[in-house]
Amino acid sequence: MGTVTADVRSGRGVAVVTIAAPETRNALSTELLTSLADVIDGLDRDPAVHAIVLTGGPKLFAAGADVKQLREMSPVEYAASGRAACWQRLGAVATPLVAAVAGFALGGGCELALAADLVVTADTAVFGQPEVKLGLVPGAGGTQRWARAAGRFAAAGVVLTGRTVDAFEARDLGLVHRIVPAERLVEAAVAVAASIAANGPLAVRAARSAVRRAEELPLAAALEYERQQLLLMLGSDDHVEGINALLEKRAPHFTGS
Structure with a gap:
């Protein structure tokens, strides 16, 4: 089965989640x-966690679904397996998610990376949808x-051929935020996550939600949603603290209220 572990970086507001199933190359079985x-x-409900880093370690992210498990599943069994519900739960997370990708991120592993808000990769990263x-x-x-990330024609070039894309092409296509050497991957992703966590937590979640609406709503509706988020933030204590800190030339002390 493998394991999933969480390491909360005390004082930074960041949690590092690591998938460890080396015997199956971190294949995403139902379990x-x-x-x-x-x-x-659990981390999404933790008030001390303001950003999450998701990684499979410095050599591998996730090589897709567990194909041996899929081979034995009928459509009814797949529907009853809870896999779709798991993906929906991951998609409903409100805490910003940074994927730290090294090595293969294929199939479900690639989809997991694309579900994040930012993707930091090692120079060894390889993405693909070989289904x-x-x-x-x-x-x-x-x-x-x-x-949505790369455009319909680029997506068709990957999805319909099953070809893979290295970290540098993925960056050119707009999927990757930053590329670093593999040995610095988790450190670099934590630094990105910490820069997010240092901001006003209410504002970060509101801004994240608004950015994601850009994929789902027509422009006029998305702009209205953005305006509503701004109005909500104008009613928060954090926005007063942020402006006061700027004017007083000091670091802000956000309380999430």
């Missing part, structure tokens, strides 16, 4: 996916998030 959703759900080579299609956002 492992459930454990991942449980761990991230068509197995007579399958991506089922956890691969077709939709690739198209």
